Amino acid sequence: MNAARPSWFRQLRALLLKDLRLELRTRDTLVAMVLFAVVAMMIFQFAFGGRGQDLSAVSGGILWATLALTAVLGVGRSWVPEREQRVLDGLLVTPVPRDLLLISRAGAIFAYLLAVEVVAVPLVTIFFVRGQEPGDLLLIGLVCLLANLGISVLGSLLACLALFARARELLLPVLFLPSLLPVVIAASGATQAVSGGTNDLAEYRGYCLFLGVYAVIFGLVAYATYEHVFDD
Amino acid sequence: MxxxxxxxxxxxxxxxxxxxxxxxxxxxxxxxxEDADQGIIQKIFYFHVSIALVGLVAFAVGAIYGIRYLRTRDAHLDDVSSIAIGIGLAFSVLVVITGSIWAKASWGTWWVWTDPRLVTFVIVLLLYAAYFVLRSSVEGELRLRYSAIYSIAAFASVPLSFYSVRVARSFVHPVVFTTGGANMSDAMLVWFxxxxxxxxxxxxxxxxxxxxxxxxxxxxxxxxxxxxxxx
Incomplete structure (x- = not known):
């Protein structure tokens, strides 16, 4: 009986692939997220740089404000098939460990965010930063990876809480954005520290460390509470 | 009985x-x-800091009873958790108002984004206001369970918010309590x-x-x- 049960890793892979395959076939979430990110950048440009002001000093802030809002959109969409097509009911009757449901969801959100960042980071650099060096983009990529960890872990947990709520589309941003403020502060600080020729690596390291700590803390919170999320 | x-x-x-x-x-x-530098306005410190400290303790009580609720599923524990968070939220509003008054008197402006503690309390306000939005959006046993989970996540956010705001801003808040002890006279400490x-x-x-x-x-x-x- 036990021998027939797939390993923890194989179950995780199956769940993650299910989400990614579904997204690749429908492209419901990803296209909307990328377009939203581009539109949000335009809004920032016309709201703050309409008179030709140089926005390079706030480019990190623009990038992370855009990504935080885009993350809310992606996280909100991430549980939709589970609810609308009753996938969750099916998953809950299988003997899949409950932590895998959260981890696979976090993995999918991580992948969506990464896909958006592949477009958004170069765009912000082109639109707002003067004199960006290619090496800096790698450092900003590391910030994206660290920030995505925290955003996806917390996002998958909070999206679960909003799943069965009334007015969930409104509830999720209200729940998610205040907890996301530390990520926005640290990630935009780290991005700004290596943008446009200002190479303040000590500040960059401090912010990256903070992003790591943030991911670990919310990882622990999610680990301690996941059983109670899927209790029924 | x-x-x-x-x-x-x-x-x-x-x-x-x-x-x-x-x-x-x-x-x-x-x-x-009376404080030699700030005069009568310094009296607000006694209320402002007390309310801030007790407000944070209220959120801690909310999280601890949230954990206890998840372990036992006793609705009474959820009552304590949600009431403590409600009081903490009300106290946070008072902290922001008294802090703003103090800022006006000390720095000549109602609001300063450079003060990490005051800014943290605004973030805390938003975090815990969301707690009540969640509570009113979910029904039955789920409401109690999800509120407990959120109370833990929100409490984990409090130190992170404070730290992130603190490193991002210069430090201008009057620091009364340092690791070396309280930075005020004995008479002030007693009344505090x-x-x-x-x-x-x-x-x-x-x-x-x-x-x-x-x-x-x-x-x-x-x-x-x-x-x-x-x-």
Missing amino acids: TDTRSTRRLAITGVLTAILTAVACFGIFFVAP LVSLAATVGVFLTILQLELIQRRADRAMRRVKMRLEAMA
């Missing part, structure tokens, strides 16, 4: 709190020395401790009052349901 005991406990706490608050107000305004005790009393009084009210509410709903079943 239990109701009588809780009512008596509430009466004792209420009376003690009233006495402590009166003594604290008298001491702060008539006995405690009295006002802190009074604020703890206010927290405990409201907590007990709300708990009794919720219990009465639940009892009344049970009676109503029984009457409806009989009719």
Whole structure:
């Protein structure tokens, strides 16, 4: 009986692939997220740089404000098939460990965010930063990876809480954005520290460390509470 | 029996709190020395800091009872958690208002984004206001369970918010408590401790009052349901 049960890793892979395959076939979430990110950048440009002001000093802030809002959109969409097509009911009757449901969801959100960042980071650099060096983009990529960890872990947990709520589309941003403020502060600080020729690596390291700590803390919170999320 | 005991406990706490608050107000305004730099406006410190500390403790109580609720599923623990968070939220509003008044007097402006503690309390306000939005959006047992989970996540966000705001801004807030001890005279410290005790009393009084009210509410709903079943 036990021998027939797939390993923890194989179950995780199956769940993650299910989400990614579904997204690749429908492209419901990803296209909307990328377009939203581009539109949000335009809004920032016309709201703050309409008179030709140089926005390079706030480019990190623009990038992370855009990504935080885009993350809310992606996280909100991430549980939709589970609810609308009753996938969750099916998953809950299988003997899949409950932590895998959260981890696979976090993995999918991580992948969506990464896909958006592949477009958004170069765009912000082109639109707002003067004199960006290619090496800096790698450092900003590391910030994206660290920030995505925290955003996806917390996002998958909070999206679960909003799943069965009334007015969930409104509830999720209200729940998610205040907890996301530390990520926005640290990630935009780290991005700004290596943008446009200002190479303040000590500040960059401090912010990256903070992003790591943030991911670990919310990882622990999610680990301690996941059983109670899927209790029924 | 239990109701009588809780009512008596509430009466004792209420009376003690009233006495402590009166003594604290008298001491702060008539006995405690005036600050050499800031003058009379420094008196707001006794209220501002006490409310801030007790507010944070209220959120900690909310998270601890949230954890206890998840372990036992006893609705009474959820009552304590949600009431404590409600009081913490009200205290946070007061912290922001008193902080803003203090900022106007000290720095000449109602709001400064460079003060990490004040900014943190605004973030905390948003975090815990969302707690009540979540509570009102979910029904039944899920409401209790999800509120408990969120109370833990929100409490984890508090130090992270403070730290992130602090590293991002220059530090201009008057630092009264340092690792080397309290940076104020003994007379000031005594009256601060009295006002802190009074604020703890206010927290405990409201907590007990709300708990009794919720219990009465639940009892009344049970009676109503029984009457409806009989009719």
